[in-house]
Amino acid sequence: MKTAARFVDLPPLRKCRPSPILRIVPAYRVELHSHCQGDPVDTYLSHSLFEHIDQAKKVGLDAIAVTWHQRVCANPEALAYARERNVLLIPGMETDVEHRHLVVLNLAEGDLPGESTWDQVRALRARKPEVLVIAPHPFYPHPCCLGQSMNANADCIDAVEWCKLHVHWLPGRINPNLQAERWAHRHGKPMIACSDAHTLATIGRNASTVEADELTAESIFAGIRAGHISFHRHSLRVAPLAYETTKALLSQPRHLGRWVKRRLANLGARA
Numbered sequence: 001m002k003t004a005a006r007f008v009d010l011p012p013l014r015k016c017r018p019s020p021i022l023r024i025v026p027a028y029r030v031e032l033h034s035h036c037q038g039d040p041v042d043t044y045l046s047h048s049l050f051e052h053i054d055q056a057k058k059v060g061l062d063a064i065a066v067t068w069h070q071r072v073c074a075n076p077e078a079l080a081y082a083r084e085r086n087v088l089l090i091p092g093m094e095t096d097v098e099h100r101h102l103v104v105l106n107l108a109e110g111d112l113p114g115e116s117t118w119d120q121v122r123a124l125r126a127r128k129p130e131v132l133v134i135a136p137h138p139f140y141p142h143p144c145c146l147g148q149s150m151n152a153n154a155d156c157i158d159a160v161e162w163c164k165l166h167v168h169w170l171p172g173r174i175n176p177n178l179q180a181e182r183w184a185h186r187h188g189k190p191m192i193a194c195s196d197a198h199t200l201a202t203i204g205r206n207a208s209t210v211e212a213d214e215l216t217a218e219s220i221f222a223g224i225r226a227g228h229i230s231f232h233r234h235s236l237r238v239a240p241l242a243y244e245t246t247k248a249l250l251s252q253p254r255h256l257g258r259w260v261k262r263r264l265a266n267l268g269a270r271a
Contacts, residue, residue, distance in 0.1 A: 025228075028062035028215055031207040032090065033103050033136055033161060033194035040114075041069035047200050049078045057085045059204035063220055065092035065105050070114025072107060090217050094136065097121060101144045103134040103161075103194075106217045118153045125156060132221045134192060137163040139179040150183065159224055160184040162193040162231060164206035177233075190224055193231035207231065 036052040037045050047055075049066060056064045064087060066073040074091035082089035092105040096115045104112060104121070111131075112124050125131060135157050138146040150157060160180050184191050195206040211228035212219040223229065 025211045026213065026215075027209050027211045028088075028220065029060055029204075029207050030063040030210050030220060031056070031061050031195055031197070031204060032063070032065040032092070032105060032132075032192065033067050033094070033134060034064060034197040034203060035068065035094075036066055038071075038073065038075075039068040040071050042198060045198060049073070049075060050081055051200060052197075052203065053078065053082045053085065053087055053089065055200045055203045056082075057087050061087065061204055061207060062215055063088035063090060063210075063217075064203075065090040065103075067092040067094040067103050067105070069094050069101075070096060072109045072111070074109060086215075088215050088217065088220070090220075095121075096144075097146075098149070099144070100146045100149060101136050102146065103136050105132040105134070106221070107131050118149075118156055121153075121156045130218060130221070132158050132217075132224065134159045134161055134194070135180070136161045136194065136196065137176070137180075138183070139176040141176075154187045154189070157187075157189060158221075159190050159192045161196075162191050162206070162233070164193075164195050164202070190227045190229050191231075192224060192229060193233075 034052070035042055035045060037048050039045055052066060053064070064082075066089070070093070072091055072093045079089050079091075090105050091107060092103060093107065093112065093114070094101050094103050095112055096102075097118055097120075099115075102116075102121065104124070107124065107128065111128065112120060121133065125133065133156055135146050135150055138150060138160060140163065160183060162177050162180065181191055183189075193206045193208045195202050195204065197203045197205070208229050208231040210220050210223040212223035
């Protein structure tokens, strides 16, 4: 029997703040890394893009990005469906950059290959500065995570993800989210909480509030880049953490296979 993820209850996210010139700056609840049916890699997903939008509306999200692996999610019917419900659906993809995951938003089909390189990401940013690039779960112990490869490519990254697989009791030196936070601080990048939702139940469970002038991708991205973003650090209990971690490790067998092959090759070269 599956164990549902349980999160520690925290106060609701704030919706707005007074600006220095005494006007109210709108704030929007956003979740910019998630998955649903249509993903060419995670083919086991059971809910549709339209169900995803309905759930986002139900839990109070203002803007979402569905980021299929290696394929841009930019369905015109879904974009219109979301707009009718006052939800901003931002086109997105979780590309494999040199076999590691990278979330790229506000791009069109053909802008970036599903399996890409840092130089291709760099060229896309130069060609289309309106895109936003997020480093997802970068320091988790999985071969699909960016890790130290970000150091030489910090110019390609706009924000760093605070992953939902978080527990407050892990020592700071080995806590993956705190490692990501330290990296973001060193490189002047904002942190953004994303759910990486693969089920309807987890949509909205790890989201951010962004202060922006209007509900558009350009305005939301400007707020993120300026650091006008906040979120709560939800802490998972032990059993849900074990379940979610195991599921995440087993959900990408191709990446695990590549990692095993590289490890065996390195061991053979040393022998």
